Amino acid sequence: MDRIVVVGGGLAGGRTVVELREQGFSGAITLVGAEEHRPYDRPPLSKAVLSGRTDDTTLPFDLDGVELLLGRHATGLRPGVLETDGGPIEFDGLVLATGAAPVRLPGSADQRVLRTIDDARALRETLRPGARLVVVGAGWIGAEVATHAAAHEVAVTVVEAGASPLLALGPVVGGHTVPWYAAAGIDLRLGAAVAQIRSDGVELAGGEFLPADAVVVGVGVRPDVSWLESSGLQLDRGVVVDEWMSAVPGADAGGAGGYRPGSVVGAGDCTAWWSRRYERRMRVEHWECAQESPRVAVATLLRTLAGGQPSSESPDDIYNPVPYFWSQQFGRMIQFAGLPGPDSTLVLRGDPTAVAPPGAKKAPGWSAGWFAPDGRLVALATVARPLDMVAGRRMLLADAAPDVAKFSDLDIALKELAPQPV
Template sequence: MVVVGAGMAGVQTAVALREHGFTGSVTLVGAEPHQPYDRPPLSKAVLLGTAEHSAFDVDFDGLGIGLELGREVLGLRPGDHELDTAAGPVPYDVLVLATGAEPIRLPGTDGVPGVHLLRTLDDAERLRPVLARQHDIVVVGAGWIGAEFATAAREAGCAVTVVEAADRPLAGTLPAEVAAPMAAWYADSGAVLRTHARVEHVEPGAVVLDDGTRIPAGAVVVGVGARPATGWLAGSGVELGARGEVVADAHLRTSASDVYAVGDCASFPSARYGERLLVHHWDNALQGPRVVAANIVGSATGQPDAVYDPVPYFWSEQFGRFVQYAGHHARADRTVWRGAPSGPAWTVCWLREGRLVALLAVGRPRDLAQGRRLIGAGTAMDPELLADPARPLKAATVG
């Protein structure tokens, strides 16, 4: 067994294989030289210097998992069952692709001093002294990572300006009526949010917008999204989707024999939502490996294939608020609010044909916990009862 990628999805796949009784060799290949680590703390504790690292608490030696770290994979030859690396080929019997996603770079910023990304431990280590010196910081992009970094920068005492090309935060993720109220969170924290602000170019010490506005910047942090880290698969014959992701089936198998894919780099068909999902969140990288491991071990013992069709889930801590989301709202036909978005705690529920398909909870973890189960069960809801924030979510079911 060879697993490519030493992030959450890769590590959990290796561990799950042992938990499912796999006794053969397991090798985890990672491009970074560091001991495998978790990413969510990078934008919080590691960035602010309250934690030195976020290494996984996994006894790799005790589990018999071999680590090949600092070894970048350059290509895949499925016909030969080999990976290509600068240090030579790596043969496999079964391969799991878990290479995750990589941040999208702002065009024209390569080599410009003071421009940063936040994806890896090294990125966080480079940004830590920037925050400690309390630079004026410009964040490009008001998505999840932009908001989380802006939160940390304000906690560190930095002056923060966030520029967003769209008309609101999280424009690519949430509907306007849900995302627009979040704009006030920036001002509440002392950060400046500039929407309809498209970056023309970045120069040392400043960000220049397309209307000529020049914003002073001791440092610039780019958070405009991420794409599957699959460029190295070009020419391999492994099917890639329109978003550059590995196309996996309902069992997380790829188009290549003996090759699976899991986590941020792969999409999967969801019978629950009637479309193919590409989920770039921590929980997906935690849940998918269990299905991969079960199917790898099960294929050798004649067990039926496990199907991967989760209720997607993620969370974000920003501007003193705990934001949680479960489900997938793209095809919802009704939106129900529980509480006013001007308040400290509220929830938005999305229904399709009367059934709960997604919800966003701000400071209401009980709504999220109950709603996630109701989504998984495909439960029908009474919209009038659902709209009462004093009523438990589970008490608004029909029947």
């Protein structure tokens, strides 16, 4: 085994290189990345970079001895060979870590997205006091961009097609964030469909035109895997990988499609991985997945390249997390973990409508738990209550069924609710 090629120079790609060395791989590593930058962190882009607190989020990964092919695009894949716009590269093992790309809307090419550090730097230049900004989408990115723009005296309108912001958290929890927009001086339009993005603003489906100096579209991302379409690997809104993060050949590829099983693995946003915990395929475009999944992907790759099996029943060898995400918006830290089911019951902990008491700068925090019919806590959202999240994540991992009355009592610390496995 001589050469492992990593495609994608983001967090997952960079973490893969670190894991390869930490797990004892001493052969050649090539990192192929479409961006000109070394791996950098994206969460600060919509937080510290937009606000001007920092301009450099390069990750402190040791890439010594790694062949860095930056500004290079992978264009295709066949067994043992990665095609790139700079020529083919042979490999013994391959890690797919090409992340995700923002969805754009029909209309003007001037619409902005926020995915790269170059996007963030350019957007920061536009967010001058007095400028008019329309943000399409009141999801995570939209809310964070709106937060910073409003704080910089930009006139912000947020257009959301759904009935509440943060639809990923459901209408009740998302609905409790509506007043945050008004308090920040933002014009939030809910249930507003966009007809067209124009270079000078946004036309709504009802005919209203919202003039803008800049339009930021934050309506989600799609895994960046179109370049794998004729690879013979299975794609399903992401490269399909099993619980060991090993890429699964497509049915029409026949057998392993020529790929040695376990020799192509995936990590991070570009993957659609099989979850044993939830017994379904998962797509989680969040930082922690890109941070943690490379460990499992690399272990699988090295195990199989050393002659072992791609599968292993050791719990450490299986990627089986409870998904976790955080966001900072309107002066609040929001954290979310787990996976609510359609039959979950929502239980609030604290009062989301409470205002800051006299003398205090901020309103008190609150949390929301989703409970399965059998009493298990299956998901938790916290607003400015990080200790709830620490305890809650332990409960989620342990399949705990905390007492609902105690859960909703803010006088009881969540850590006191001992996990009760079902």
